[in-house]
Amino acid sequence: MIDAELPRSPHTFALWREVQDTRVRTRLGGVYYLLAWLLTWLFSANPSTILLSGIAGSILFAALMVARLVHVPPPLQTRKDLQRWLDRHWALVLLNSLCWGQAHAWALYSDALKDSAMIATLSTVAFSTAMTFNFAMRKKRAFVAILLLYVPGLVVMAMDWRNGHNLLITLLFYLSYLLLALNRSHREYLATLDLELRLLKQQETLDQLSRTDSLTQLGNRYQFNSQFQSMVAHAKRTGEPLALVLLDIDFFKKVNDQRGHAGGDACLSEFAQRMRHVFRRDSDALLRLGGEEFGVLMPDTSLEQAQLLAEQFRQDLAHNGIDLQGEHLPLTASLGVGRLDVLRGEDAENFFKRVDRALYQAKRNGRDRLELAES
Incomplete structure (x- = not known):
């Protein structure tokens, strides 16, 4: 988009920038959720014993991947259209987080996936880290997404305290770090957005001056x-x-x-x-x-x-x-x-x-x- 097409209202520009950042940062996310599930399933002790579940999970994450890829920003740049797109896209992101959180919990709970449970846990850590640093523009929604990724697995670990307490405590410490980092990333994103808005305002002022006759204040x-x-x-x-x-x-x-x-x-x-x-x-x-x-x-x-x-x-x-x-x-x-x-x-x-x-x-x-x- 060229400068002349950028939204001039600060609120609309902030939404437009968030839409662009969200679109870029979420484009490959669905792919890695699918890959993580395939690795968890195919590296289990005997994938054929959970064939139907494996295929169903693959179809689910593939569908979510496609939904995120085809959900492109609106051609119109009104605040209403931009906000509607963000709400719907975040619904996909949160649904993806919810599904993966359940998949991780199942990998920890099921004997059939015991050999690949660590793959699911490492994927959960990776997804929650990406959520922290890539989606900090909406801190509350990112916080919910991290909990959806994390909590189901933590609950299963807590149920098997004797065998899972070491990993549980480690993940809790890392979760506390992620929440602190999320808050910092959110402030940094807002600071960057504020700087961009000020630069846009200066550019608009300079453009107006270049088009205005200084003596009469009419157009030049x-x-x-x-x-x-x-x-x-x-x-x-x-x-x-x-x-x-x-x-x-x-x-x-x-x-x-x-x-x-x-x-x-x-x-x-x-x-x-x-x-x-x-x-x-x-x-x-x-x-x-x-x-x-x-x-x-x-x-x-x-x-x-x-x-x-x-x-x-x-x-x-x-x-x-x-x-x-x-x-x-x-x-x-x-x-x-x-x-x-x-x-x-x-x-x-x-x-x-x-x-x-x-x-x-x-x-x-x-x-x-x-x-x-x-x-």
Whole structure:
């Protein structure tokens, strides 16, 4: 998954990261449960005497292995979908632990598996260790899984205290170590996740800064180039209208000459604020394209709607001007307005050129006017 596709909400990202880690770390687990059972069965004194049980156990662990392998993460990255996948996958993990705990207990209890009981015990130690260090993201669930692996065998050992107390005590000591290690692994996982979230936040901030004009706080030319292409593609795919308004401040050089660059910057900032008052729909993308030229991308907007808003902006600016450094400054703008010609399959470049020509036509025709882009 590329950075642009990563979930941006911290809670959703945390779930997404947990899903990815769980998927990677559990992929081969089912295979080793099956192998452990096959070794326990086939290295017993006489496998043929427990043929049906051996085959049944093999089918069970093979089914659990397949279930874990085919349970892939959801294509959607909503919190609900991610949480549902985690809950179901953990159900498989816990069921696997429960089945192995019972298999271990049976290997210790049954005379038929007496020769391979140590294989089952070593496998239990290996599985519980893997659970501790690989699934610490959910400490409580991992704790339950370790108990499901461990407790049935410990109960059988306790029932045969005379012959099993040495191994029982050793495993209890190791279990206490696993629980301590689980707690530490859980803290380390959360610390790593927190670091990743902070890096993601910094990346998002830097990306936002790279797309924002520092003076006006509107989107910059880089943002326009990116957003314009995607909006044109969406409009062509869905058939929804897309309008573009280009605005250019009239005689801006005079403002710079008379009031200096500080006054010019203040004029640009105030002009952007006026744009926000008129083009204030959430869907409208307001951008500074460079110098005194601005643009507004208006998805799902007809040419008539765009023309109405653009003309409203032009008239308001012409009638009221702007307040600049405590003084009233008369100000006008020239505008070009157009709509993407979806029926003719127009591309982004031609669309922009048409509206840009309309803007310069407005300037040639005397400025302080709006021209519609020719089809």
